[in-house]
Amino acid sequence: MSLSPNTPSPKPPSPQSSQTPQSSRSPRLLVLWCPDWPVAAAAAEAGLSVAEPAAVLAANRIVACSAVARAAGIRRGMRRREAQSRCPELAVFAADADRDARLFDTVAAAVEELVVGVEVVRPGVVAVPVAGASRYFGGEHRLLERLVDHVSVQAGAECQVGVSEGLFAATLAAHRARPVPAGTAAEFLAPLGVQELDQPGSDRGELVDLLRRLGIRTLGAFAQLTERDVLARFGADGVLAHRLASGRDERPPGRRRPAPDLAVTETCDPPLDRVDAAAFLARTLASRFHEGLATRGLACTRLGVHATTEHGEELGRSWRCAEPLTPDGIADRVRWQFEGWLTRGRGRTPTSGVSVLRLEPEETVEGSALQLGLWAGGSGAEHTPEADRAARALVHVQGLIGPEGVCTAVFDGGRGPAEQVRLVPWGDRRTPAEGHAAPWPQQLPSPSPATVFDEPPPAVVAGEDGQQLDVTDRHRLTAWPWTVELGDGGPCRVRNWAGPWPVTARWWVPGDRGRCVRLQVVLESGRQPQPVAVLLRWQEQGNPKWTVEGVYD
Structure with a gap:
């Protein structure tokens, strides 16, 4: 067959099309997402009706708001004063990660009553493998309907579910409450905007902003670039984002299986029946767990927290994290899990204290020991005894007043004095924003106000x-x-x-x-x-x- 001059040439198949071999695809996951969970958790704890506008603040800015508040003009990133001027009846709550995790345990437990292998991605999002459950319930659509109804009745939470290959695509499918047909994850992601790469906890805001300034507005346009070009221009973080935009998972399907001796077990005598006692033990256990992985050049990205009570009850939950877990991150997740077990209410609390606690690395990646930078502002200060004592004191204060109560300043670029300094919670990475040293037209001349x-x-x-x-x-x-x-x-x-x-x-x-x-x-x-x-x-x-x-x- 000949082609006329106006006939377009046939294009080769896309590398992420349906012709991709089945062995290279990511496993299908079901993601259950509770919209605006920080607001829903805060409103539920305060006994606030869902018909009233509500928002959660951190550092005087809106980080989450309800649908009623959005209808009144409230948006994420808005300052408290501006939000209350637009909606005077707005109920404002402080951000509380412990509260979000504690109340979400009821939702995770409801999902686990129907499907095994529940993984808590973060408070508000859980992921489960869909293959076995869909066969048991007679198809994916019946599974989704059954799961939404069960969570609504048992946990009283509004939720949406989605199914696709890989956690990233499945999460976006849950945001749109739709199952993506098998093998079409790349086609589903292609028309979506590149801002979808900046999911909570991913820290890809600068990459998304750069892609938009380069004219790359959709995930499909980003996926059309070759991986070699992406690596040369955006580095390793860009390659990871490119894999997600192409419909693949963050890591290849063939993941390394951790050795059995990497798990850490502790016998509790007397049994743990209080959150503060569990938090104290979690610090020591998290350090041992992290050191055991670091000596083998590994880091944990999915943590299993398992417990056995005096009466033989088996408790367990998996925590997934996008970044390798630090000792503080491990201890926080153990504490959150204990708060969920011991305070979930409605006859679901254990009948006795926890006698055996086990931490198991369910997924590991190549890594190295992570160290806490102290006073040198990211220049790599030595760990002197004085600095170590100061670090422990600040972490102790954070445990009393919350992570946002202890902050250090980082210089950022900006025109006004409030824009030139950003407060970072103690223990978080203190990295200036991209372009902080660039010239800023109309910048306030020095000196700056104290x-x-x-x-x-x-x-x-x-x-x-x-x-x-x-x-x-x-x-x-x-x-x-x-x-x-x-x-x-x-x-x-x-x-x-x-x-x-x-x-x-x-x-x-x-x-x-x-x-x-x-x-x-x-x-x-x-x-x-x-x-x-x-x-x-x-x-x-x-x-x-x-x-x-x-x-x-």
Whole structure:
């Protein structure tokens, strides 16, 4: 058969098409996903109705919100003040990983009543192999219907399920509540946006942003690149993301089986019946477990926590993690699991204390011992006795007030003082954002204020006639600043001032199109003998228009 000049040439089959050999495909997984689980868990613990808007905050920003809150205009990443201005009746809860894991154990237990081999990916998501269960229940569709109904009745949780090859594709299928036919994972992923690569805990935000700036907007477009080109341009992390976009799993199907002696078992005398006692034992056991893997050059990515009670009850759960688990991560998951076992309620708690606790590495990867960086800001400080004591003290404080209560500062790029420093919880990786050292047009000139407010207090900037100042279209003040009133302290005379400096960043975002300028002023305060220097910000859209962004020493 001949081809006319206008007839397109036949294309070779895609390497991820249905012609891929069955042996190279990832196993089919069923993923059950509870939407907005941090909000659902917080609302359930507080006895809040699902019809009321609610959100969970971390570092003064929204990390999760309910569907009712989204309908009111609340979005992830929004500051608390802006969210409450859009929805005054919004119920706000602090992020609590322990609470999310403890309440989710009821959902995992309900899934385990129907399907064996439950793996907790994170609070809100569980994965199970689908092959055996689908044959038992007469097909995947019957299994999905039965599972959703059972979880709704037994755990009282709203959930969605999806089936596909590999955990990544199955999770996205659960977000859309659909089973993907066998062998079509690549076709299912192809039209989806590359932002789907940035799943919770993956830390691929910078890669996604780079792909979008390069014009790669869909997973299919990313999958069409060769693996060699991806490795040369994006490194090992890019190759892993490329595998996911191509419909393959994070790791090849032939995974290394850990040796039997890698499991760690501890006999508890007296038996454990309190969460605090279990948390104390978990620290020691996690260190032994991690050292045993590290001596063999391994790291654990799927942890099995198994326990036996005095009355012979067998308890067990698998925890999956995208990154190799550290000793602290292992201890946290053991503590979360004990909280779920001992406080799940409704007649599901064990009838006696735990007498035997066993940690088993159900999946391992090549790795090395992970060490905790201390004071040198990522430069590799030595582990001195003083630094070790300080680290233990800070971890102890975190156990009392929560992980977000102890933070260290990391310098990031940005135009404003609040954008130039990011607080990282103690123990997390302290890496500056990409491009932090690049030039930033319209950046606030030095020196930077010593105190920066998360919620800037209002201010009144007035001219000599007592009228509040405004800013013209050319970013000039309508009059010279004469007095500034901060809160209820009364007006202070302006001794000197500099600016204004316009800020036109994020003009493409609908909610950030309002103009704003910054103004540095030195005030003569009657309460203090020395003048006070403050950084003021004027916002075109907002009430009040003038706020205090920072205070200089």
